[in-house]
Amino acid sequence: MTIDKHQHVVNISRGIVFNEGDQSLPGEAIETKTVGQVTVDSPVISARHVNVHYGEKQAIKDVSIDVAKNAVIAFIGPSGCGKSTFLRCLNRMNDTIPNAKVSGSIRLDGSDIYDRSQDIVQLRARVGMVFQKPNPFPKSIYENVAYGPKIHGLAGNRADLDEIVQLSLRKAGLWEEVKDRLDNPGTGLSGGQQQRLCIARAIAVDPEVILMDEPCSALDPIATAKVEDLIDELRENYAIVIVTHNMQQAARVSQRTAYFHLGDLIEVGPTEQIFTNPRHRLTEDYITGRFG
Amino acid sequence: MTESAGHQQTTQQRVAASLRRRYAAEMRFRAYGVFAVAVGLLFVAFLFTSIISKGYTAFEQTYVAVDVVYSPELIDPAGSRLAETLQAADYQAVLRASLRAEFPQFEGRTSLRHLYGTVSNSAEQVLRDRVLANPALIGGHERVWLLAHGHIDMFVKGQIDRNLPESSRPISDEEIVWVDALQTAHRVQIRFNKAFFTAGDSREPEQAGVAGALAGSALTLFMALLLSFPIGVAAAVYLEEFAPKNVWTDIIEVNINNLAAVPSIVFGLLGLAMFIQFFGLPRSVPLVGGLVLSLMTLPTIIITGRASLKAVPPSIREAAFGMGASPMQMVLHHVLPLALPGVLTGTIIGMARALGESAPLLMIGMVAFIVDVPHGLSDPSTVLPVQIYLWAQSPERAFVERTSGAIMVLLGFLLLMNAVAVILRNRFERRW
Numbered sequence: 001m002t003i004d005k006h007q008h009v010v011n012i013s014r015g016i017v018f019n020e021g022d023q024s025l026p027g028e029a030i031e032t033k034t035v036g037q038v039t040v041d042s043p044v045i046s047a048r049h050v051n052v053h054y055g056e057k058q059a060i061k062d063v064s065i066d067v068a069k070n071a072v073i074a075f076i077g078p079s080g081c082g083k084s085t086f087l088r089c090l091n092r093m094n095d096t097i098p099n100a101k102v103s104g105s106i107r108l109d110g111s112d113i114y115d116r117s118q119d120i121v122q123l124r125a126r127v128g129m130v131f132q133k134p135n136p137f138p139k140s141i142y143e144n145v146a147y148g149p150k151i152h153g154l155a156g157n158r159a160d161l162d163e164i165v166q167l168s169l170r171k172a173g174l175w176e177e178v179k180d181r182l183d184n185p186g187t188g189l190s191g192g193q194q195q196r197l198c199i200a201r202a203i204a205v206d207p208e209v210i211l212m213d214e215p216c217s218a219l220d221p222i223a224t225a226k227v228e229d230l231i232d233e234l235r236e237n238y239a240i241v242i243v244t245h246n247m248q249q250a251a252r253v254s255q256r257t258a259y260f261h262l263g264d265l266i267e268v269g270p271t272e273q274i275f276t277n278p279r280h281r282l283t284e285d286y287i288t289g290r291f292g
Numbered sequence: 293m294t295e296s297a298g299h300q301q302t303t304q305q306r307v308a309a310s311l312r313r314r315y316a317a318e319m320r321f322r323a324y325g326v327f328a329v330a331v332g333l334l335f336v337a338f339l340f341t342s343i344i345s346k347g348y349t350a351f352e353q354t355y356v357a358v359d360v361v362y363s364p365e366l367i368d369p370a371g372s373r374l375a376e377t378l379q380a381a382d383y384q385a386v387l388r389a390s391l392r393a394e395f396p397q398f399e400g401r402t403s404l405r406h407l408y409g410t411v412s413n414s415a416e417q418v419l420r421d422r423v424l425a426n427p428a429l430i431g432g433h434e435r436v437w438l439l440a441h442g443h444i445d446m447f448v449k450g451q452i453d454r455n456l457p458e459s460s461r462p463i464s465d466e467e468i469v470w471v472d473a474l475q476t477a478h479r480v481q482i483r484f485n486k487a488f489f490t491a492g493d494s495r496e497p498e499q500a501g502v503a504g505a506l507a508g509s510a511l512t513l514f515m516a517l518l519l520s521f522p523i524g525v526a527a528a529v530y531l532e533e534f535a536p537k538n539v540w541t542d543i544i545e546v547n548i549n550n551l552a553a554v555p556s557i558v559f560g561l562l563g564l565a566m567f568i569q570f571f572g573l574p575r576s577v578p579l580v581g582g583l584v585l586s587l588m589t590l591p592t593i594i595i596t597g598r599a600s601l602k603a604v605p606p607s608i609r610e611a612a613f614g615m616g617a618s619p620m621q622m623v624l625h626h627v628l629p630l631a632l633p634g635v636l637t638g639t640i641i642g643m644a645r646a647l648g649e650s651a652p653l654l655m656i657g658m659v660a661f662i663v664d665v666p667h668g669l670s671d672p673s674t675v676l677p678v679q680i681y682l683w684a685q686s687p688e689r690a691f692v693e694r695t696s697g698a699i700m701v702l703l704g705f706l707l708l709m710n711a712v713a714v715i716l717r718n719r720f721e722r723r724w
Contacts, residue, residue, distance in 0.1 A: 096613060098537060124616035131614065135607035137626060146626075150643045201615065 032064045034256065035280045036269040040256075041069040042237045044208055045090060045127075046146070052085055052094065060084045061263040062104075067209065072231060072240040073181035074250035074271065077260035078291060083243045084250055086260070087211050091127035109208070125152050128202035132214040134194035136186035141178050144186040144197055145169060148205035164204055170239075172200035173230050192223020199230060203238070210234065212242040216249060230251050247287065251275050259283045316717050343703075347696025353485035353498060354440040354448040356411065356474055360419060361433040373427050374435030381423075382417035390433075395470065406467050412498050414438040437481065442497040444471060448480055451689060462689065488697060492663045493679065501684070502698050504665045508578055508673030509647060509705070510656070515669055520589045522641055525628075526712045527596030528592070528635070531621050537714035552591035557589045559650030570654060575657035576672040577585035584652045589642035596638025600631040633717040640713035644706055676682020676702045 030039055031049070043066035052060035060082045067073055067090075075083035085094065092113060094100040105111050113123050123150070136144050136214040145165045148154075155161035165182070169175040174196045178189070186197050195215055202210055212231070231240060231253045244250050248273065250257055257274040258269045259282070267280045278284040285291060364371065366389060367381040391407050392398070395571045398407040415438045422436070423429055443462045446452045448471065458465050474480050491501030502544050533540045563584035573580050604627050612622040628635075653659070659682065666673035674682070676698060683695040 038302065056686065091614070093610070093613060096609070121618055129614035131610055133607055135605075135611040137611060138630065147617075151615070151617055151625075198611070201611075205616065234644055253399045268700060 008051060017254065025139055026284050032265075033062070033266045034064065034116075035283075036274075038265070038268045040063045040066045044069050044071060045106065045108050045241075046207075047086075047090070047106045048104055049100065050086065050089060050106060052082070052089060052103075053099075053101045054097070055099045059263055060089070063260075063265040064104075065258055065265060065268060066242055067239050070235055070237070071256065072235050072242060072254040073256040073258060074254035075241065075243045075258050075260060076245075076247060076250050078286065078287070079245075080085065080262075081260040081262040082263040083258075084213055086265075087213055087241060088244050089243070090209070090211055091124050093129065095120065121152075124206045126204065127206050127209045127211060128149040128200050128207035130210065130212045131201055132213050133218050134195050134198055135193055136189070136197050138185060138187050140183045141169075141186045141189070141197060142182040145200050145204045146263055148201060152205055154205060168196045168204040170202040171203055171234070173226065173233075184212055190223070191228055192219050195223070195227055197228060198235075199227070203234070207238065209239045209241065214243055214245060217245060224249070247275070258285065261286070311462065316494065333413060337564045343699050344695045347698075347700050348433040349449050350693040350697025350700075351485050352449075352482050353436040353482045353487065354445040355442045355483055356389060356444070357393055357437050357479040357481075358387070358415075358696055359433060360387065360436050361393060361431070362386065362419075362423065363389060364431050367423065367430050373430075375424065378424055378427060379420070381420070381636035383423075385421040386419060387411065387415055398466070398470075403466055406464055407470070409441055410444050410467060410470065412441050412496055413615075414439055414496070414499050422483065428442075438478075439487075439498055439547070443467075443690055445498050446689050447471060448475075448482065448637065451693070456714050459507055482491070488666045488694075493661060493674070493682070494663060494666045497686070497688050497694055500694055502679060502701050503678065503680035504662055505674050505676045505698065506701065507664075507665050508581075508707075509665075509675040510660075511578035511666060511669055511673065512585060512653075512675055513580040513643055513647055516585040516589060518586075519641060520593055521581065524590050524593030524639070524642075525597055525635055528594045528601060529623055529628065531594070532598045533627065536612070546612050548591050548594050550596060555651075556588055556649050557651040557655065559656030562587065563652060564655045571597065574670060574672075576660045576662070576674075577658075577670050578673055579669040581653050581673075581675065582657050582659050582669070584650060584656060585646040588652060589639075589646050592642035592645065593635070593639050596641065597635045600634025600638065601627060601654065604630045631719070633720045636720070637713050639714075640709055644709050645673075647705060648677055648702070648710070650675070650681055653678055676705065 020073050045067040048064045048065075050060055050063045063082075063086060075087060077083050088094045089106060090113075091103055094102060102114060108123070108126065108192065112118065113127075137147065139147075142165055146155075146161050149164050151162060154261065155164055165181075166175060170180065175195060178184075178197075186194065188195060195218075199210075199215075215231075216227050219227065228249065231242065234240060235255075238274045242250075242253065254271045256268065257260060257264055257271045258282070259274065259278075261282050267278060269279070274283065275287060278287055363386060365547075366386050368375070368377050377678050388404075388408055391411075392404070396406060400406055418436065418438060442447065443452070444467070447454070447468070449461050452461050452463055452466055454461075470479065475641075487499065488501045490497060490503050492504030511568040529540060533545065561579060567580045568575055568582050573583075600608075608630065609622055612626045617625065653675055659678050659684070660672060660674065662672050662674055664671070680695055680698045682701065683691045683698060
């Protein structure tokens with residue numbers, strides 16, 4: 001374990017005994033400057049020493065972290081800290097950005113998603129994504145949910161497709177609200193409904209992981225509460241990674257929290273511990289509202 | 293306190309004073325806009341009144357009734373009634389004999405030439421067709437409405453002033469007397485000019501129509517659309533969605549923008565050198581015209597296509613990629629349908645420009661005098677703007693109204709295309 005001097009001093013000055021015994025905790029031993037437990041027992045995604053460069057600028061600096069099954073992990077941190085960038089590495093959405101360069105390894109169920117043999121279409125069917133601004137296709141509600149199963153050939157016939165659409169809308173808690181108007185445009189729904197439609201669209205292809213990039217930042221408090229409840233329910237079947245600016249939201253929906261700062265992953269830990277007893281000075285400053 | 297109040301007072305006054313100035317400037321600014329729009333409308337109104345007042349008479353045509361005697365001696369002296377005999381008979385003689393019999397007061401070569409000249413030279417064809425359709429007419433006589441000659445037509449429509457000295461007008465005193473006599477006998481009629489829309493070009497203005505040019509324009513535009521729409525859209529999609537952004541694509545973009553501004557005659561020369569001289573395609577055909585016009589419209593379609601693809605929000609692309617769509621599926625399922633209204637508008641703007649284009653077509657020989665209405669891409673033809681150019685050059689008075697008439701047809705065609713553009717745009721437009 002390498003600890004930079006400043007961090008060491010901070011820790012000592014705060015009188016916290018730095019856990020030199022990280023290696024003794026479960027999971028593989030990895031060399032990281034991150035405070036806390038970055039590994040889990042049976043990760044669905046495990047990222048190791050990930051660096052992301054946008055041209056000359058380094059957006060992510062040597063980040064290693066695991067994503068656990070059937071759990072929600074929240075990425076928090078001030079604007080521009082790289083949490084969204086890192087999230088988008090997990091399903092290779094950064095591929096569409098020119099000059100973005102990703103190094104290190106990100107494994108999904110043990111196989112490297114940046115490997116040449118990894119098919120990007122297949123990857124995105126396994127790692128779904130929900131965006132900051134609700135972005136349903138300007139098509140009907142039905143078409144929105146059916147799009148993924150259609151292009152991936154998941155439904156053999158119309159009845160199968162109907163079933164997938166209904167099931168996905170039910171899981172997203174939207175079925176009762178839209179079952180009578182499946183042919184109406186998805187863009188005609190309210191903001192919160194649109195975001196749940198986007199979640200239904202993402203789970204229609206039955207992914208293993210769902211990435212959510214500030215899914216509630218464009219929603220009002222009631223719609224936010226609904227989406228948060230939904231995230232909690234979805235945890236039963238999926239691994240969820242959520243980026244959020246809202247610390248209360250991170251505290252409410254996640255089991256683990258990771259704090260990013262200027263491209264570094266500063267601290268990872270159980271959500272309760274991060275919010276009640278952060279071990280790193282920067283984490284504490286952010287949690288207590290001193291910046292960010 | 294008072295000082296501060298006084299200071300406030302002056303500030304308020306200054307603001308009030310500046311407000312007046314601002315409102316005055318605001319008013320002037322609006323006035324400039326209104327003035328600009330008014331000037332534009334004035335010119336449009338002037339153009340339309342000028343063209344319509346000159347051209348509406350092209351849509352009607354003068355006919356005169358002639359008592360035709362189908363003399364058996366002139367048509368079929370042997371009495372065989374064979375189709376070949378009837379076909380080959382001299383109907384000009386029949387017509388002339390009928391006219392002479394009816395108006396014996398015309399004597400002498402000049403007078404007779406005037407008499408014969410009052411009826412358009414299509415009359416003999418009309419008589420031949422009537423006899424062939426019904427040989428029983430031979431030996432009898434009937435009153436036939438025949439197309440009047442262009443000069444007579446102009447005179448009847450009031451385009452030639454009868455008070456001018458005889459030497460200054462194309463119609464003689466004798467003819468005026470004759471026309472007046474016919475008019476009092478109700479043997480002159482002005483009818484709707486159907487032939488203007490069904491006939492091709494002609495040396496005789498009264499027989500000339502825009503059908504040939506209209507068909508030529510339609511075929512040429514069809515060819516241009518067939519080529520430039522798919523190529524233009526494919527180029528726009530590739531450049532906007534797939535091409536890497538580097539020096540080469542920048543160079544391509546600059547060149548496309550330059551091509552959009554190249555004078556159209558240059559495209560005509562290119563078409564002449566490439567399609568006609570190098571590839572050996574025939575001259576004066578819609579095929580080559582369409583090729584040249586598609587070269588000309590391609591930059592417009594590519595530029596507007598790229599602009600409308602750019603206008604599709606990136607969130608739609610992200611959503612599609614996030615669902616695991618391949619780049620092609622992203623484009624075909626989501627981006628292109630959303631960009632389609634813009635692409636179509638651009639295409640129709642390009643097509644409308646191509647419709648009004650004459651210079652490049654002059655270069656590839658579409659300026660020829662062609663009587664037949666073209667039926668295919670390789671039939672020699674001309675197009676509406678070139679027809680207008682040809683007629684505008686013709687010396688006969690009767691071609692003046694035809695020119696304006698053809699301009700009205702062209703404007704109607706343009707209006708139709710723009711209406712289609714608006715309908716398509718509204719139909720495909722979707723909100724997000």
